[in-house]
Amino acid sequence: MDVVSVEDLATASRILSDQGVFDAAGHVSMRDPRCPERFYMSRSLAPALVTTDDIMAFTLECEPCDARGRAPFIERHIHGAIYRRRSDVMAVAHGHTPSVVPFGLAGTPMLATYHNAAFLAAGVPVFDIRATFGATDIVIKNPERGAALAEALGDKAVLLLRAHGFVAVGPSLQAAVFRAIFTEISARVQLQAATLGGTIAALDVEEGRLADEINLATVGRSWEFWKTRVLP
Secondary structure, three states, rough: OOHHHHHHHHHHHHHHOOOOOOOOOOOEEEEEOOOOOEEEEEOOOHHHHOOHHHHEEEOOOOOOOOOOOOOOOOOOOHHHHHHHOOOOOOOEEEEEEOOOHHHOOOOOOOOOOOOHHHHHHOOOOOOOOOHHHHOOOOOOOOHHHHHHHHHHHOOOOOEEEOOOEEEEEEEOHHHHHHHHHHHHHHHHHHHHHHOOOOOOOOOHHHHHHHHHHHHHHHHHHHHHHHHHHHHH
16 A cells, blocks of 8 residues: 555545544555555554554455554455445445434434535435344454445445444545544434424435435545545
8 A cells, every 4th residue: 555545545534533433443444546455444553642653554354464463444344344245335435423323323313404415415325233233242253243224235335233323425535524423413404303393305316316426426526525634
């Protein structure tokens, strides 16, 4: 992996922390564009602290390529399973923002409340780990749980994990970061709109598809802005 990509992945981790998507937990990864059978993510570390030295390479079976004594995230199986199932996905982010968690609990669908959250209009499935594994510790800590999660994600951009958090994926690292951030923001907007009463006039599927094309084409603008907040 080239130096610029390693730096971008470390920057993505710090951006997601700065934007309130990650706290002391959460992780983001990217597929190696030169070797699709490999992906990169940080060692187990608070996201705001990640630097290039913390980035590790993994096989799609989530085995470290060169651990050098660094402990990986237990939930790397989220990432490996999605990359195995979805060849279109180039980056994955997983966080536990409290604005999003309620939508995995209450049965109220998450909506695309405005154009930057257009990717949500295609639908946001919920993965309930109990349906396959019964009572567990909730953590996606092995290949079997990862595969079940990836199946629940299907072809969507975002998946909610009941009593856990969410996963956002994208065709680039910048797109996955964008989607993770605006998943959190859209959740807050929906919760605020719900307090006003009445019908929420969210984007429909076709509006979402059209708006998402624009967002993906212009995601670099947001990325460059967010970088200014976390880089010297």
